[in-house]
Amino acid sequence: MIKKNTYCGLVEIIGRSNVGKSTLFNKLIGKKLSIVSHKLRTTWHPIIGVYTSGEYQIIYKDNPGIVSNSKRYLFHELSNRNPNFFLRKQSATLIIFVLENIIWNYTDQIVLDKLKLQNFQLPVLLLINKIDELCDKKVLLPYIRALSKLMDFYDVLPMSAKDPDDLIKLINIIKNVLPVSEHQVHSDFVTDCSERFLVSEVIREKLLWFLDKELPYFIKINVEQFIKYPSHGYEIFVFVFVKRDSQKRILIGKKGCKIKKIGISARKNLEYIFKTEVHLNLWVKTKPEEFCNDAMFFVPNTLDGISKI
Structure with missing residues (x-):
């Protein structure tokens, strides 16, 4: 053959x-x-x-x-x-x-x-x-x-x-x-981005869309915990750090309405990506010591794991 x-x-x-x-x-x-x-x-x-x-x-x-x-x-x-x-x-x-x-x-x-x-x-x-x-x-x-x-x-x-x-x-x-070559990865492999990185990127996208010009210049997204349950999907705990309390108020919105909308939209996207139920816990904290003067955004390393989506 x-x-x-x-x-x-x-x-x-x-x-x-x-x-x-x-x-x-x-x-x-x-x-x-x-x-x-x-x-x-x-x-x-x-x-x-x-x-x-x-x-x-x-x-x-x-x-x-x-x-x-x-x-x-x-x-x-x-x-x-x-x-x-x-x-x-x-x-x-x-x-x-x-x-x-x-x-x-x-x-x-x-x-x-x-x-x-x-x-x-x-x-x-x-x-x-x-x-x-x-x-x-x-x-x-x-x-x-x-x-x-x-x-x-x-x-x-x-x-x-x-x-x-x-x-x-x-x-x-x-x-x-394309040259004649053996395939470099298995056919079900999609990305080298870790699941944590994908979570941080989805949340960053929603911040960009919902806040637009209100988005604070300095912001950091930190995926604190990523828990997988065999029977009911993922539970994810995320902190969004900002430099000042005034920025925190912008992200949270009146009575928490803005951060709630961001969280709901991000959760729906993550459920589409991961093909399972996602419980997303999103908090905003003022933490000026997290930032360097020359950084606009900080997100986790893209290569700290493999994700077969």
Whole structure:
């Protein structure tokens, strides 16, 4: 009997903040692992997600978005805060560089320049996302022609991450790039993120959505206990630490209404992710000693366990 070839590779998703990388990532793996909001720098840690179908296994990496007000700051971000943003030849099969429809700004240009300066020849797929938001699709063709002259891209794909047909086109492009290789993980493996990390990220997403501009600049999420019961799901105890009592009042809301809404929404999301009943106990505490002056958010390590969702 002839053994079938299997294909496997790592696909890095990069781009500036708020271009839809996390939405795309979640759609590609068929699970919600990366949080989504309209705020800059929603994703703070690289997240791995694995999609396995038949002989194909695609390992996706959702990277933090790049945001910059100056060239100096951006290069500091690329070289120090996120050292794996630009890859070694051996580490990836394909880079997906995501843009937001026909918006091209300074940060996009710097990312492109950095890609062009690399001393390896990884294929780069330029993905023009959110084309569903364009009123006039006629502007796309000249835009694609102009972008194609900037770099020798493997392909240029205009699409919407919300469109299933567009996602199939993207997956087919990725499959064509994958090398013949043994699968790196079991077919039921989805992410290397621990369950505690996923809890902290879901709660952070709800804080971003429900508080918006009211969200305190300094905040820390700490999953104190994560208890699994054989018969009735999970019980999770979480503290949200803030620096000042005034920030605590914002998070809790009048008679606790805001933190209650955040808790209910987070619990529903966690039940969807874990496929079981979740009892979420959420408290807000003022604890200024928990914070460093240069940190906006702190969340647990992404690699302190394995989660087969």
